[in-house]
Each structure stands twice: as structure tokens, then as C-alpha cells.
Amino acid sequence: xxxxxxxxxxxxxxxxxxxxxxxxxxxxxxxxxxxxxxxxxxxxxxxxxxxxxxxxxxxxxxxxxxxxxxxxxxxxxxxxxxxxxxxxxxxxxxxxxxxxxxxxxxxxxxxxxxxxxxxxxxxxxxxxxxxxxxxxxxxxxxxxxxxxxxxxxxxxxxxxxxxxxxxxxxxxxxxxxxxxxxxxxxxxxxxxxxxxxxxxxxxxxxxxxxxxxxxxxxxxxxxxxxxxxxx
Amino acid sequence: xxxxxxxxxxxxxxxxxxxxxxxxxxxxxxxxxxxxxxxxxxxxxxxxxxxxxxxxxxxxxxxxxxxxxxxxxxxxxxxxxxxxxxxxxxxxxxxxxxxxxxxxxxxxxxxxxxxxxxxxxxxxxxxxxxxxxxxxxxxxxxxxxxxxxxxxxxxxxxxxxxxxxxxxxxxxxxxxxxxxxxxxxxxxxxxxxxxxxxxxxxxxxxxxxxxxxxxxxxxxxxxxxxxxxxxxxxxxxxxxxxxxxxxxxxxxxxxxxxxxxxxxxxxxxxxxxxxxxxxxxxxxxxxxxxxxxxxxxxxxxxxxxxxxxxxxxxxxxxxxxxxxxxxxxxxxxxxxxxxxxxxxxxxxxxxxxxxxxxxxxxxxxxxxxxxxxxxxxxxxxxxxxx
Numbered sequence: 001x002x003x004x005x006x007x008x009x010x011x012x013x014x015x016x017x018x019x020x021x022x023x024x025x026x027x028x029x030x031x032x033x034x035x036x037x038x039x040x041x042x043x044x045x046x047x048x049x050x051x052x053x054x055x056x057x058x059x060x061x062x063x064x065x066x067x068x069x070x071x072x073x074x075x076x077x078x079x080x081x082x083x084x085x086x087x088x089x090x091x092x093x094x095x096x097x098x099x100x101x102x103x104x105x106x107x108x109x110x111x112x113x114x115x116x117x118x119x120x121x122x123x124x125x126x127x128x129x130x131x132x133x134x135x136x137x138x139x140x141x142x143x144x145x146x147x148x149x150x151x152x153x154x155x156x157x158x159x160x161x162x163x164x165x166x167x168x169x170x171x172x173x174x175x176x177x178x179x180x181x182x183x184x185x186x187x188x189x190x191x192x193x194x195x196x197x198x199x200x201x202x203x204x205x206x207x208x209x210x211x212x213x214x215x216x217x218x219x220x221x222x223x224x225x226x227x228x229x230x231x
Numbered sequence: 232x233x234x235x236x237x238x239x240x241x242x243x244x245x246x247x248x249x250x251x252x253x254x255x256x257x258x259x260x261x262x263x264x265x266x267x268x269x270x271x272x273x274x275x276x277x278x279x280x281x282x283x284x285x286x287x288x289x290x291x292x293x294x295x296x297x298x299x300x301x302x303x304x305x306x307x308x309x310x311x312x313x314x315x316x317x318x319x320x321x322x323x324x325x326x327x328x329x330x331x332x333x334x335x336x337x338x339x340x341x342x343x344x345x346x347x348x349x350x351x352x353x354x355x356x357x358x359x360x361x362x363x364x365x366x367x368x369x370x371x372x373x374x375x376x377x378x379x380x381x382x383x384x385x386x387x388x389x390x391x392x393x394x395x396x397x398x399x400x401x402x403x404x405x406x407x408x409x410x411x412x413x414x415x416x417x418x419x420x421x422x423x424x425x426x427x428x429x430x431x432x433x434x435x436x437x438x439x440x441x442x443x444x445x446x447x448x449x450x451x452x453x454x455x456x457x458x459x460x461x462x463x464x465x466x467x468x469x470x471x472x473x474x475x476x477x478x479x480x481x482x483x484x485x486x487x488x489x490x491x492x493x494x495x496x497x498x499x500x501x502x503x504x505x506x507x508x509x510x511x512x513x514x515x516x517x518x519x520x521x522x523x524x525x526x527x528x529x530x531x532x533x534x535x536x537x538x539x540x541x542x543x544x545x546x547x548x549x550x551x552x553x554x555x556x557x558x559x560x561x562x563x564x565x566x567x568x569x570x571x572x573x574x575x576x577x578x579x580x581x582x583x584x585x586x587x588x589x590x591x592x593x594x595x596x597x598x599x600x601x602x603x604x605x606x607x608x609x610x611x612x613x614x615x616x617x
Contacts, residue, residue: 084523
């Protein structure tokens with residue numbers, strides 16, 4: 001079985017009396033260490049697919065198996081624990097807690113572990129060094145640029161050493177230079193730290209940083225392929 | 232789970248200063264409810280205290296059989312002489328209870344003031360009464376002493392002043408205190424002189440100090456077994472309780488009614504504010520849940536925050552009422568005696584506890600629904616800020 005495997009996945013939403021079919025009979029296999037870009041127009045279902053893999057949403061039908069765990073059979077508290085151990089989230093708008101310093105934000109996932117305060121701080125600083133922001137550890141999000149905030153968010157995503165990073169438009173709110181820095185960082189995490197990365201993006205240039213690209217349209221995978229090495 | 236609750240709650244509380252505006256709305260709203268509740272209950276407590284303070288188990292009041300208050304009672308001088316000889320009686324004061332019209336200090340309008348003719352044993356029966364200015368009246372003379380609160384609530388009761396009572400002028404020769412009891416809202420005069428002035432020939436009541444509280448039964452049996460005596464014996468605490476019951480209940484009912492209405496308003500205000508406070512953190516809470524925090528710790532942490540804000544509000548309201556009202560003297564009509572009784576607001580520990588309980592209940596229910604809403608909305612919906 002593949003590292004990430006989706007079999008005959010269907011996802012429907014109720015919108016009033018209407019049923020919206022977001023994903024239709026979707027099958028997908030990903031190996032550990034992959035870096036996948038999910039592309040497609042708005043409403044195509046790419047974020048929904050990302051949420052299913054990240055364990056923050058459940059399919060209407062079908063199986064989602066990630067790192068050996070079938071997510072559909074887990075309770076919400078089991079899923080929460082699984083996410084804390086297996087998944088790192090990177091959001092388009094960073095989702096940092098505004099009243100916490102960068103270091104405290106990065107420490108958040110470690111609050112769910114048995115590490116003591118000094119161990120948490122040490123690990124957070126290591127993660128911040130990885131994203132080259134250890135000199136901004138005491139700054140609050142409001143005191144950082146968009147690119148720096150996203151790097152803090154990536155440090156938060158990797159601090160508990162999850163196997164998988166799910167990134168929802170990680171460069172969607174950034175200028176070109178900051179976006180390039182973030183994408184380069186994701187490549188390092190994939191290649192050197194062996195993280196499996198699934199990234200939703202609208203940006204073809206961003207997608208070129210991934211090893212594989214999948215296109216979704218109206219809930220159906222329409223095309224897939226390997227990318228060229230980004231330039 | 233406990234660790235998660237502790238960590239999230241600590242984080243929320245640290246964040247309170249950054250939500251000062253919205254948090255202070257909850258604090259002030261709940262503080263207002265508690266402040267009003269405490270003030271009203273302090274009024275009821277002060278009134279009750281004025282009528283019952285100094286009530287002693289070794290004192291009894293004797294009234295005509297069937298009478299419920301001193302005004303409607305009558306005990307002949309022959310009965311007084313008989314009772315004086317009964318077992319258990321340590322001291323006795325025949326008293327004439329009547330009301331006179333005296334202008335109030337603040338408005339100048341006439342109000343009922345209790346004028347009590349007391350026997351020579353009155354001070355022995357009530358050892359807590361002491362002259363604090365001037366001197367006591369002399370038997371047989373048209374002299375009065377005024378209670379300390381009566382002297383401040385009514386005009387013309389300064390020491391040396393003359394007061395018209397019925398057909399003659401009475402000189403105020405002293406002021407007395409009585410441990411804060413309702414006697415301080417009365418004027419006292421010599422019993423025989425009072426009978427003469429008010430053209431009466433019998434007492435309205437008798438105050439008796441017993442040898443000991445145990446003598447109550449002995450005296451009651453002695454009176455009931457003597458067919459010449461048509462009087463009832465009531466312990467002073469029971470009598471005071473009965474006298475204050477009507478107004479105390481009225482004030483309390485009014486107080487609770489006002490407090491309940493305000494509490495409902497505050498509950499909805501707290502709900503609304505907590506919803507707003509939580510809704511501004513929807514994405515923040517969803518992010519925590521995505522990272523792996525469970526729903527229960529999030530519910531509990533929001534509840535803890537709501538209850539802490541409510542406790543702050545309750546403490547603020549209680550403190551405000553204490554500073555403004557505790558010891559504040561007012562006078563009102565005691566419907567049981569058709570006379571003015573002055574009393575101090577009494578913000579007691581029990582009332583503060585009650586106010587704080589109300590605050591916690593409001594905070595708990597005000598925080599419950601927003602907390603549940605925040606913790607159980609689908610993460611994907613919350614992450615979109617919906």
C-alpha cells in the first residue's frame with residue numbers, strides 16, 4: 001500500500017436543500033517523500049482533497065489511508081492526536097496567534113507533547129533556525145513581514161517532526177521574492193528532511209517546485225505528471 | 232487532557248489584555264448586575280439588622296392576647312403590678328407606644344416618629360442603651376431623649392430643643408444609642424408623664440428581662456395559669472422577626488425581581504460579548520484544533536475565561552456597592568409599626584458571596600454556548616473564518 005492512498009473517495013456538501021458534489025470517485029496514491037502540487041480552478045476540490053489528507057475533514061464515501069492509518073475509522077479525538085503526530089499545516093494566511101512571539105507560536109504543537117518548557121524552547125529555536133528566523137524569535141507576528149510570518153508558520157509545521165506537510169496556497173499572500181524563498185524552503189524540507197509535501201496552489205511557477213503535479217476539475221483528477229526541475 | 236486545558240487556558244488568559252475592550256464589556260455588564268443586587272440586598276439586610284439587632288433571648292415582650300403589635304395592645308396597671316411579682320422576672324418596663332408627627336430633616340415634611348413612654352426599669356431591661364449626649368429624662372417631667380438616628384433623620388431633636396407633643400412642649404435633654412437597633416429611631420419619655428400627656432391609663436406593652444432564657448417557659452406558664460392576666464409572652468427575637476418580616480420580604484422580592492431581570496439582560500449581553508470574543512478568534516481556535524488540540528480543552532478554556540471575567544465583574548460590582556452603600560443611612564416606613572425606621576445599608580459577607588455566585592452563574596452560561604460553538608464547528612468551516 002502507498003504512503004498516502006485514496007480509494008473511490010466521494011465528498012459531498014449540503015448547501016441548503018442542494019447537494020454539492022466536490023470530489024467524485026477520486027483515487028490517488030502517493031509515496032513517502034513525494035512533493036505534490038495540486039492545481040485547478042476555484043471550486044475544483046483541491047483544498048477539500050488537502051483537508052481529507054490532513055485529517056481535518058472526512059469523506060462522504062471511500063477510504064483515505066495516510067501513513068498506515070485509515071482516517072475514516074478514527075474518532076475526532078483520535079484524529080486530533082494523529083494530526084498532532086503526523087501532519088504539519090501551512091496556511092495561506094499563516095494563522096499565527098497574534099499575541100504570541102514567533103518562538104511561542106512555534107512551540108504550540110509541542111504543548112501536546114511531554115516536553116518540558118526548556119525542551120520546547122530548544123526545539124522551537126531549532127525549527128526557527130531551519131527557516132533562518134532564529135534572530136526574530138522574540139518578535140510577534142505583527143512585527144514580521146508576510147514572508148517571515150510564513151516561515152514561522154513552516155517552523156511551527158515542522159517542529160513536532162511530522163512526516164507530512166499539507167500546504168494550502170502557502171505563497172498565495174506573498175510577493176514573488178518571498179514566495180520563492182518559501183518554495184525553496186519547502187524543497188529543502190522535502191529533499192533534505194524527507195518530508196512528504198502536498199501543496200495546493202494556483203500558481204504554475206510555484207507548482208514547478210513540486211516533484212509531481214495533479215490537476216483537479218469539478219472534483220475529478222484530469223491530468224497528472226512530473227514537473228521539470230524548477231529554474 | 233488536563234494538561235491541554237491548563238495550557239490553552241493559560242494562553243487565553245495571557246491574551247486577555249489584547250482583548251481589553253471586549254473583555255471589559257463582560258466585566259462591566261456583570262458588575263452592574265452584581266452591584267445592584269448587592270445594594271438591594273444590603274438594604275434588606277440593614278433593615279432587618281436594625282429591627283433585630285440587640286434582640287436578646289433573655290428579653291420578652293408582653294402584649295394583650297390577640298394583639299400582633301404594640302400599637303393595638305393594652306395592658307392595665309393592675310396587670311403590670313401582677314406581672315412584676317411573677318417568677319423569672321429580673322426587670323420590667325411598662326411602655327406606652329405611640330406615634331407623633333415630626334418634620335423630617337431632609338424634606339421638612341411631617342412623618343411618623345415613635346414616641347415611647349418607658350418605665351424606670353427600661354435601662355435595666357435594655358442595658359445596651361446608653362446616653363451619648365446630654366442626660367436622661369427625669370421622671371415626671373416633660374423631658375425626652377432622642378435616639379441617635381431619630382436625631383439625624385428628624386428636625387428639632389437637638390439637645391436643648393423643645394418639641395411640641397400633644398398639648399405641651401417637651402425639652403430634648405439627651406441622645407441615646409442602642410447598639411444600632413430600631414430603638415435609635417425613637418424618642419423616649421417618662422412612662423407616667425407619657426400616660427398623662429397622651430391621656431391614656433394603660434401600657435401598650437411590657438418589656439421584661441428574664442433571670443435567664445430558661446425562665447421563658449416558667450413565665451409563660453405563670454401568666455397562662457392566672458385568669459386575671461389576658462396577655463401573651465413573646466420572645467424579643469421572635470417579635471423583632473415578625474415586625475421586620477413584611478418589609479424585609481418586600482425589599483428582598485423587589486431586589487431579586489430587579490436582579491433577575493438585570494441578570495437575564497446581562498446573560499444575553501455576556502452571551503453576545505462572548506460570541507463576539509470567540510468569533511474574533513474563530514480562525515485561531517480552528518488552527519489550534521487543526522494542530523491537534525481537542526475540542527473539550529477548548530470548551531473548558533473558553534468557559535474558564537468567561538467565568539474569570541464574570542468573577543472580576545462580580546468583585547467589581549460588590550466592591551462598588553460596598554464603597555458606595557455600606558453604612559449608608561436611610562429611613563423608611565415600617566408598615567408593621569406605621570412609623571419611620573432608620574437603618575444602615577449592610578453589605579455583609581453573605582451578600583457578597585451571593586452576588587459572586589450570581590456572577591459565576593451568568594459567566595458560566597454566558598460562556599457555555601459560545602465555547603461549544605467554537606469547539607464543535609467543523610475545522611474546515613472555521614478556517615475560512617465562517
